Amino acid sequence: MKNQLETILVGAILEFTDSKIDFMPKCLHSAMSVFLDYESIFENIPKQVVKLSEDFAKIDSKLPMTGLEKDLLTNFGEENDKEIQYFKKKGVLIYDGIHASAFGRMNYFYRSKGIRIYLLENSKIMTVSPYSYIDHHGFSFVQEKLDSIKFKKLKTEEEIQDLLVYTKEDINIKGPIKINEQLIKMLTSIKEPFHRDYYLEYLLTPPDVDKLSAFSEKVKREFWDVCLSKSFKKQWGKEMQENAISFLSYMQIPPSPIQILDFIKQNSKDGKSDTILEEIELLKDHLMNQKEDVFEFKPNMGGFGINLNEIYKRFIAKLNQ
Structure with a gap:
């Protein structure tokens, strides 16, 4: 399931970019496959x-x-x-x-x-x-x-x-x-x-x-497990992870308290209070979307930019696996 949900989540974020690419059928197929497994x-x-x-x-x-x-x-x-x-x-x-x-x-x-x-x-x-x-x-x-x-x-x-x-x-x-x-x-x-x-x-x-x-209920948890995982950050980058957090919040899908604590813990292994506060602030900034808010894709977050060409390249490679 996690592999299919990751495909749908990344595809959802990329839909908010100006670029055009025909990856929708693979995303639909992923979603329907999740249903058929249950x-x-x-x-x-x-x-x-x-x-x-x-x-x-x-x-x-x-x-x-x-x-x-x-x-x-x-x-x-x-x-x-x-x-x-x-x-x-x-x-x-x-x-x-x-x-x-x-x-x-x-x-x-x-x-x-x-x-x-x-x-x-x-x-x-x-x-x-x-x-x-x-x-x-x-x-x-x-x-x-x-x-x-x-x-x-x-x-x-x-x-x-x-x-x-x-x-x-x-x-x-x-x-x-x-x-x-x-x-x-x-x-x-x-x-x-x-x-x-x-x-x-x-x-x-x-x-x-x-x-x-x-x-x-399981799908909701799995979306956050995917979004907050180290592998997601490594594959798609820190900025894409932050966009994914904002997007799930915009969709009114909240993470569980355990998932939030685990995310802070895994990204603050040095134990320094400044690092922990940074992770808390990151979650605060991206989990505050209200129901009436409109999701806005942010290609630049924290002073860094997303290399969309590279993201698309990795995404197509994932779809063709």
Whole structure:
């Protein structure tokens, strides 16, 4: 994992330079490979979930029933669960763009549409258009497949931009998407799979089960392990390491206290108070990015400059290993 995360992190920083180089496909492939290494985050993907109000009325046709009585009647929901249609392959939801529909307000209990992007266990990236409504007829949730492609067939930056265009927060804002930034968001925001007990949970995730996955927690730690390591500093230079610290802070991915202490310790082996204070100040300067801040690539830090040509040369060599 660390090798792939290092590729994505360095690629993310280089995206903020003025230079242009077509390394995006390798970064995308690295991110998708990290997902595929963790089977525990893959689950069944709903294709169609439809439940009519009259079906519930049939259950209560004789006498009102308690929740437990209904569970016993339907074998704790398993009989109703059989009605749900799934896509053939399991997948992980890497982007959720569901939003409330613009029309029909206050004429439905809820109505939504949007875009979702899944990575399937067979290495395909599938884009679907989810549509749902909840009204007096019942609950309907359908995910229509728009596109599906093996991620290794995406070989140009333009193809990846076309795929990720749906992830723009504001579609009216012109300009390309920061691809590696989006990949990092995907890797660090996967939800923990849970057993769905109610139809609505196929559409929206209730707060009590809305938890960040152990996978994404691990990815966050690994990004900082990579960024603060001696090998990263040796390979890419002190200035690139400082940019990486600033970037992860800008992405609202904080290091753990242990990681901070280990970083100070490994860079202050002489034990001198001045050296320790320098490392503390370095972290303070680069960990202070706020959520509303915009990351700015700094080619010159501490009076030194980054040799971008050399960085690119090393990066391409790494990608071709």
